[in-house]
Amino acid sequence: MTANRDYRVVGRPFRRVDGRAKVTGQTLFADDLVFPRMAFLRLVRSTVPHAEIRAVDLGEAERMPGVLGFLTGEDLPITFGILPVSQDEHALALGKVRMVGDPVVAVAALTEDEADAAALAVRVDYEPLATIASVDEALATPEPRIHDYGDGGNVHKRISLEFGRVDEGFAQADVTLEDTFFYEGNTHLPIEQHAAVAVPTGDDRVTLYSSTQTPHYVHRALARVLELPASRIRVVACPNGGGFGGKSDVFGHEIAVAKMALVLGRPVKVTLTREEVFYCHRGRHPVLMHVRTGFRKDGSITAQHLRTTLDGGAYGSYGVASAFYTGALQTVTYELPRYRFETLRAFTNKPPGGPKRGHGTPQPRFAFEVHLDKAAHALGLDPADLRLSQLAAPGSVTANWLQLGTVGLGRCIEAVVAGSGWRERYGRLPHGRGLGLACGSYLCGAGLPIYWNHMPQSAVQLRLDRSGLVTAYCGQTEIGQGSDSVLAAIVAEVLGVDLDDVRLCVADTDLTPVDLGSYSSRVTLMMGHAAHEAAERARELVAGAVADQLAVPETRLVFAEGRVFDAEDPGKGLSFAEAVIAAEVRHGALATTGSYTPPRSPGRYKGAGVGPSPTYSYSAAVIEVEVDPATGIYDVVHVWIGHDVGRSINPTLVLGQVEGSVYMGLGEAMMEEQAFRRLPRRLSGALVHKMPSMLEYKSPTFHDMPPVTTYLIEDPDPKGPLGAKEVGQGPLLPIMPALANAVFDAVGVRVDQVPIHPHMIVKALASKAQGKEARYGPARFPDVDFGETLHVPTPAEGGDGRAREPVARETAGMRSTTGTMTTKEEALKEKERAALTTV
């Protein structure tokens, strides 16, 4: 109904619906909540990286003033984890700690000061175990095992997939290039420290207010660990003070505070310190990569073989999905007819890696885009032309069976090439100045949910009040990305009402239908579809009644400017409130629902669950850099970026997402690293953060941020609501490789790792001057056993999406969102749990 008309709200800049609250200090974040009799909880965290817990001595702490109670691992023995295949965390360590910062004891007291003091008085006696600091050490040290599950020793996951006959592809190549890259880990660093408040509301009922991106998954985990029916637990996600993926796991403090509130029978709050936020982490995995690609002289790719290893840290987190994502989206930007991808994730005694903006994709995208830049030079092609000539075809199915939607990548490249003066300036700037180009693509929502089920992944309920007010209920979580504004705008657009006449009720498991959460860039697309459907249904109810009352055919009715009127005689109409009254007289109280389930992906092989999305966004960036060859110190002078957003719901907020992605990408490219060091043996030999503070963990300031020119490429995708695609994560992807490519154009050396520190440029220049490799980067990729390879014929080879190897029926799994196929038994258990927990 709305497809072919001019939009009145969508596509125009409007003040975000939560804007006023955010500039007046009225937005209530989790730590802003206060309840009568509220107590405070503090966690005692492990000071050692890997150890058996010999004893916990609460004696002194118990005598401290104001202390109300303690919890230890024995009080919460049931494990949890965000993925069904990695239920490997305890809210409080039970028997063993696996990293510095593991929560061990929870203390509650009347005041925060008293809880702090009591936590300091808790004594924990540890029996140290060997610590594992890297993938190499994990491979070399199968014992002691950090976890008793996984793919052997301290390997969490091994994956080997071959799409098409890759050897044949390499045989057809004129040139085969190979490179090794390293991408250091980094963390989200939201300005808001995680906080949660639990309020008991009955004998066995509790409400948890938390700074979480995924209230539905927190809800499920609480039900599991607290052993309460999910219907007795209410989770409210407060607006997040920044998430970026860092608040999408379930955390021990959320469970411990809920348990403490139930034990004490009073509200309890926990707010993490900044140091603790670094322990929560779940950020960008450090990834070592080796990529080998066959090219024809015209730049076309005949085959690619990508190998990656992930330093996973101490827990599973989203890690299995992260590992798949270090390869899954290599195929969606350029024609890549045959592709082999192998990966391994290892457990180490550090805070776990997980999803950070771009989840697993920035690392291989960095590798691919720098590798392509080198290929362009080797083949004598312009890097922009090489890419433009190899664009993936819209609507095609890739070698690894991903169904593409619209592909606006070509227009993104053309926009940044024109804007940056690439044709005139690339390769021609004076020594020390350079331009670099790179591209990227990202999901518009993961095609599969975290746990196995066939239910909608987002739902919206609308209530129409006779006052003319429309209330939208949705489980979606506002983390700053503007999802509240998207929800309100789509409803307002369809019903023709003002944004001020739409009220929202969001992210509350008692009151709102499930939306899976703010991750995988899924909210605009999935919630948008659900909101659109609910609003169209409401429009239909109202239109029928109005058509009768005005004696105008329904098809002639227009919903706009707070009225419902005859398109041919605009004076003939009703106010929206009168129209609702007409409908309420006919139908009774008015409420509608909408929901969205993504289309099924054509991939049927084990592992096909990671990568599918209803459609993909595209981005291209050119970065101009000025490098001082003497010191290696560089300035990013300007960034031009084009992003294929399908259609902007609110272009100003879309620009904000693009600019924020550019910023975060520059942080990763230039300075941010979540790095660790081993203390000397005399100081315990512990593995600790190099920099668990905001001062030491460098992130870009106002001074570091260059001007950004953004081009929004709008080519509405029929797969998106009103044509919209994602924007929160994709624009980050081209930034790191564009910077590395710009450094090469400026001074003629390659830095094959991020962050790019000045000393790396100096070392590469020195190496070049000595006639050695003009490069700084990892020297080798280890010899790794990735496990048995699954061979999947490609669409071009006439495949059907399945692997060649038949999977025995009895051992056949069922797919979970991780793509790892959980066993049938587990999947059915999951299904039961889903039935228990979902309205």
Next chain:
Amino acid sequence: MQERHTTTLTLEVNREKRTVVFPTHHTLLEVLREECGLTGTKHGCELGECGACAVLVDGRPVLSCLALAAEMEGRTIETVEGLADGNRLHPLQAAFADLGAAQCGYCTPGILMTAKALLDKKNPVSDAEVREALSGNLCRCTGYQKILEAVAWAAATLRGEDSRPGDAVFYGAPVAAEGG
């Protein structure tokens, strides 16, 4: 266990005087949030690293996590709650809201107050002066660009100029006609 000392004093916050009792070692940040109920002022580190807790003391930006409330007798404190004129937004607030210069909104109060101190002292200001003034405030959402645009817009409004930013600020740079 040492005895906890408390302090009683009268704070002037947002032109309102109130007498508060608090543990002597508590920071201005804690007293504003806990005793005064003014939770608009945020904390990101409580170590003076992020700028989220900035408030104005006698017109100058101060990191309230590093200032003792006990030192605030007789001084004028301004927080984000006092920025609007009644229900009318300050030009900085209006520009931040309209441009999406507040995304998650968590660093916003500190940035608004620091920007206000700058514009109270000097207007017009250059882009470099704004960057310098705000360089102690971290924001992880916006990439700072919309904040710089919003401060410039608000500065113009405060000077009595009508200078709504150009279309590129709301819609992005114009895309050249489609090529091949």
